[in-house]
Amino acid sequence: MATPKDLPDVGGFIRDLRRNAKISLRQLAEQAGVSNPYLSQIERGLRKPSAEVLQQLASALRVSTPAMYLRAGLLDDKEGHGVLAAIAVDADLTMAQKQSLSQIYETFRRENTRVAEAQAEAEAAQADQPASQAADLANVAATGPTTVGGTPTEAVLESVAVTEAGTAPAPGSTSIPQKKKAAEAAEEETS
Numbered sequence: 564m565a566t567p568k569d570l571p572d573v574g575g576f577i578r579d580l581r582r583n584a585k586i587s588l589r590q591l592a593e594q595a596g597v598s599n600p601y602l603s604q605i606e607r608g609l610r611k612p613s614a615e616v617l618q619q620l621a622s623a624l625r626v627s628t629p630a631m632y633l634r635a636g637l638l639d640d641k642e643g644h645g646v647l648a649a650i651a652v653d654a655d656l657t658m659a660q661k662q663s664l665s666q667i668y669e670t671f672r673r674e675n676t677r678v679a680e681a682q683a684e685a686e687a688a689q690a691d692q693p694a695s696q697a698a699d700l701a702n703v704a705a706t707g708p709t710t711v712g713g714t715p716t717e718a719v720l721e722s723v724a725v726t727e728a729g730t731a732p733a734p735g736s737t738s739i740p741q742k743k744k745a746a747e748a749a750e751e752e753t754s
Contacts (some may be wrong), residue, residue, distance in 0.1 A: 573617075573635040578606040581653050594623035611635075625658050626651035627665050656749045 577732050592602040604610040612620070614637060621631040630647040650656065650664045666707055 572608050572609040573612070573631075576631075576634045577602075577620055577624070577652075580626060580651065581606075584658065591620070591623055591645060595619040624651075625662060627669075629664075660665040 581588065583590075586594075588602055588606070589599055591630070592599045597616060601610065605612050605616075610636070614632065614635075617627050617631045617635055617637070621628045627647045630651040631650050646668055647665055650661050650668070653661070656664070703738070
């Protein structure tokens with residue numbers, strides 16, 4: 564586990580997040596369900612918040628709880644939570660962008676774990692089963708990351724892009740005015 568000397572001050576981290584979100588200490592305290600003086604003491608490094616308070620603050624600041632725990636020294640960085648913490652404190656990103664990046668990162672981590680497990684199962688099955696059955700398992704493992712529902716990860720990224728950009732017509736669909744213009748152009752060509 565990381566030592567306190569290796570970690571930035573959790574109070575300063577919370578203060579930076581609060582300032583980046585442009586909310587007052589009083590507003591954050593109210594949203595997190597803690598008192599103003601207690602939050603002030605946390606931000607100044609006079610008190611160390613509990614895991615429960617860190618979770619409430621993370622929720623109020625719209626950052627991942629693991630990122631908050633990492634900064635407080637409650638988690639090891641080996642699980643990739645340093646990436647989440649870096650996303651959370653990046654002042655150039657909006658809250659929506661931070662949430663999207665965190666969700667994408669977590670999705671990739673889960674899917675890579677799932678693929679690794681499937682490949683390990685395929686390798687174990689290869690030793691126990693006939694070659695044709697083992698090849699089928701290997702093909703399933705090699706198809707690439709998908710979501711729990713079987714949606715390819717690329718589709719998840721596209722949906723996030725659409726969410727960020729706003730709704731767009733489905734590929735191949737045309738609006739009624741476009742269809743009318745196309746029909747009129749076809750009529751003009753035939754006459």
